[in-house]
Amino acid sequence: MQELKDRILVDGEVIGSNILKVDSFLNHQLDPAFIMRMGEELARRFTDAGITRVLTVEASGIVVASAVGLTLGVPVVFAKKKKASTQNDVYRSQIYSFTRQESVDITVTKRYLRSDDTVLIIDDFLAHGEALKGLVDIVKQSGARLAGAGIVIEKRFQRGAERLRAEGMRIEALAAIEAMEPGNIRFA
Amino acid sequence: MQELKDRILVDGEVIGSNILKVDSFLNHQLDPAFIMRMGEELARRFTDAGITRVLTVEASGIVVASAVGLTLGVPVVFAKKKKASTQNDVYRSQIYSFTRQESVDITVTKRYLRSDDTVLIIDDFLAHGEALKGLVDIVKQSGARLAGAGIVIEKRFQRGAERLRAEGMRIEALAAIEAMEPGNIRFA
Numbered sequence: 001m002q003e004l005k006d007r008i009l010v011d012g013e014v015i016g017s018n019i020l021k022v023d024s025f026l027n028h029q030l031d032p033a034f035i036m037r038m039g040e041e042l043a044r045r046f047t048d049a050g051i052t053r054v055l056t057v058e059a060s061g062i063v064v065a066s067a068v069g070l071t072l073g074v075p076v077v078f079a080k081k082k083k084a085s086t087q088n089d090v091y092r093s094q095i096y097s098f099t100r101q102e103s104v105d106i107t108v109t110k111r112y113l114r115s116d117d118t119v120l121i122i123d124d125f126l127a128h129g130e131a132l133k134g135l136v137d138i139v140k141q142s143g144a145r146l147a148g149a150g151i152v153i154e155k156r157f158q159r160g161a162e163r164l165r166a167e168g169m170r171i172e173a174l175a176a177i178e179a180m181e182p183g184n185i186r187f188a
Numbered sequence: 189m190q191e192l193k194d195r196i197l198v199d200g201e202v203i204g205s206n207i208l209k210v211d212s213f214l215n216h217q218l219d220p221a222f223i224m225r226m227g228e229e230l231a232r233r234f235t236d237a238g239i240t241r242v243l244t245v246e247a248s249g250i251v252v253a254s255a256v257g258l259t260l261g262v263p264v265v266f267a268k269k270k271k272a273s274t275q276n277d278v279y280r281s282q283i284y285s286f287t288r289q290e291s292v293d294i295t296v297t298k299r300y301l302r303s304d305d306t307v308l309i310i311d312d313f314l315a316h317g318e319a320l321k322g323l324v325d326i327v328k329q330s331g332a333r334l335a336g337a338g339i340v341i342e343k344r345f346q347r348g349a350e351r352l353r354a355e356g357m358r359i360e361a362l363a364a365i366e367a368m369e370p371g372n373i374r375f376a
Contacts, residue, residue, distance in 0.1 A: 029265045029300045030250075032258035059247040059266075062218070063254045070220035077217045078247075112217045 001041050001174040005187055007034070008153070008175060014182045018127070019099070020155065026124055027060050038174055039067020042122065042150035045172045046072070049147040051120045053077060053113065055139065057095075057106055057131055064152055065122040072120075077113060079106040079138060091141040095134035098127070106134050108142075115143035126151040126173065129160020136164070148172065155180075156188055189229050189362040193375055195222070196341070196363060202370045206315070207287070208343065214312055215248050226362055227255020230310065230338035233360045234260070237335040239308045241265060241301065243327065245283075245294055245319055252340055253310040260308075265301060267294040267326060279329040283322035286315070294322050296330075303331035314339040314361065317348020324352070336360065343368075344376055 013021040025031040042064070051072050056065035057079040069076035081104045090107040097104065113119070119142075121135045132149055139146045148170030154161065156176045165171055176188040201209040213219040230252070239260050244253035245267040257264035267281075269292045278295040285292065301307070307330075309323045320337055327334045336358030342349065344364045353359055364376040 023297065023300075028268065028297055029263050030254055030257065032254045032264055033261070035254065036258060059250065062247065062251050066218055066220045066223065066251045066254070069218065070224060073221070075217050076220055080216065109211065109216055112211075 001038065003034070004038060004152070004175045008177075009185060012185060014180050014185065017181060018155070018158065020153065020177070020180065020185075022153070026064075026152065030063060032063075035063055036067045036070075038152060039064055040071050041174060042152075042172065043068045043071035046120050046147060046150065049120065050118045051147055053117045053144070054120050054122055055079070055108070055113065055135055056122045057081065057135060060125075061123040064124055068120065068122050068150065075112075076122075077108060079108045079135065081106055091138045093134040093137040093141075095130045097130065106131075106138070108138050110142070113138070113142040113144055117142070117144035118147050119144045120147050121149040122151075123149070124152045126154040126171070127158040127160050129158075129164065132160065132164065132171075136169070150174075153177065154188075189226065191222070192226060192340070192363045196365075197373060200373060202368050202373065205369060206343070206346065208341065208365070208368065208373075210341070214252075214340065218251060220251075223251055224255045224258075226340060227252055228259050229362060230340075230360065231256045231259035234308050234335060234338065237308065238306045239335055241305045241332070242308050242310055243267070243296070243301065243323055244310045245269065245323060248313075249311040252312055256308065256310050256338065263300075264310075265296060267296045267323065269294055279326045281322040281325040281329075283318045285318065294319075294326070296326050298330070301326070301330040301332055305330070305332035306335050307332045308335050309337040310339075311337070312340045314342040314359070315346040315348050317346075317352065320348065320352065320359075324357070338362075341365065342376075 054076040151173040154173035154176040178188040242264040339361040342361035342364040366376040
């Protein structure tokens with residue numbers, strides 16, 4: 001999506017070799033109209049996939065997921081992050097955050113993800129793929145069909161999606177970054 | 189907003205005397221079209237207030253705030269929750285969560301809230317008012333003008349807004365609950 005690439009080049013801030021901050025429109029301040037256009041574009045790519053539910057994880061992914069759900073006319077479920085949880089009416093997985101260097105449990109209440117659902121996973125970033133793998137795990141537990149994942153920004157050099165794509169999972173990114181360093185971002 | 193009251197009566201789950209779970213459309217699963225209508229209604233109530241920025245706090249408030257920002261055509265900023273923070277390019281306040289029984293720092297990067305802004309605070313719930321007071325504190329630090337707050341569900345019996353309203357702050361709620369117990373919710 002050219003508008004997103006342009007925006008990343010103008011507003012994105014590369015820190016070190018791995019962190020891309022897009023706080024001006026996605027991760028701290030939101031540009032609601034732009035987020036709606038990104039949601040519409042992600043929805044367009046999965047129009048014919050028979051999606052019945054969108055799944056994401058709090059916090060930044062929620063607003064993009066909601067734009068996708070609005071466009072497709074389906075509900076959105078966001079997995080909750082918890083320190084630890086002993087509820088048994090939930091699907092539970094664990095994700096490791098390389099940025100925060102800690103593991104968190106993510107949970108989805110069982111009644112909001114059903115075996116007859118066709119699920120589209122949405123997230124803002126795909127880097128090492130930890131969050132995505134946790135969400136895929138939860139979809140598998142539910143018995144629902146996984147249609148694929150729609151990502152705003154894929155940092156392809158961190159190779160998180162490689163194994164999932166090799167297994168046949170469809171992963172669409174609005175912008176995929178092949179390499180970056182301060183002052184220089186190269187898209188795939 | 190009658191549609192919201194009806195939805196709370198059908199889907200809301202009262203736990204004990206203080207907790208209202210609306211996980212089916214707001215706090216875990218989202219109904220994107222309904223959230224858009226709620227955002228439009230909150231925006232309508234502040235149409236003539238000259239809002240230049242919407243402020244909320246992660247996580248559940250973000251999607252309603254984004255709908256308000258989309259309708260008003262202004263950016264949305266969400267305060268981030270952190271355990272503790274030593275950054276000095278941020279406005280910082282502290283909020284106490286009665287539900288989680290812990291305090292968290294909330295921060296807003298200074299460049300996303302300016303002294304010439306007119307700010308509308310949006311949040312999903314208003315109970316004891318801790319989150320709202322923290323957000324008001326951050327607006328004060330920034331020197332921006334505070335137009336008021338738009339809330340989805342006010343649990344008025346927890347009296348969080350009483351002092352703020354007495355001081356002249358405008359607080360609009362789409363649904364205000366005067367009393368509740370399992371099986372019985374009375375709106376103001």
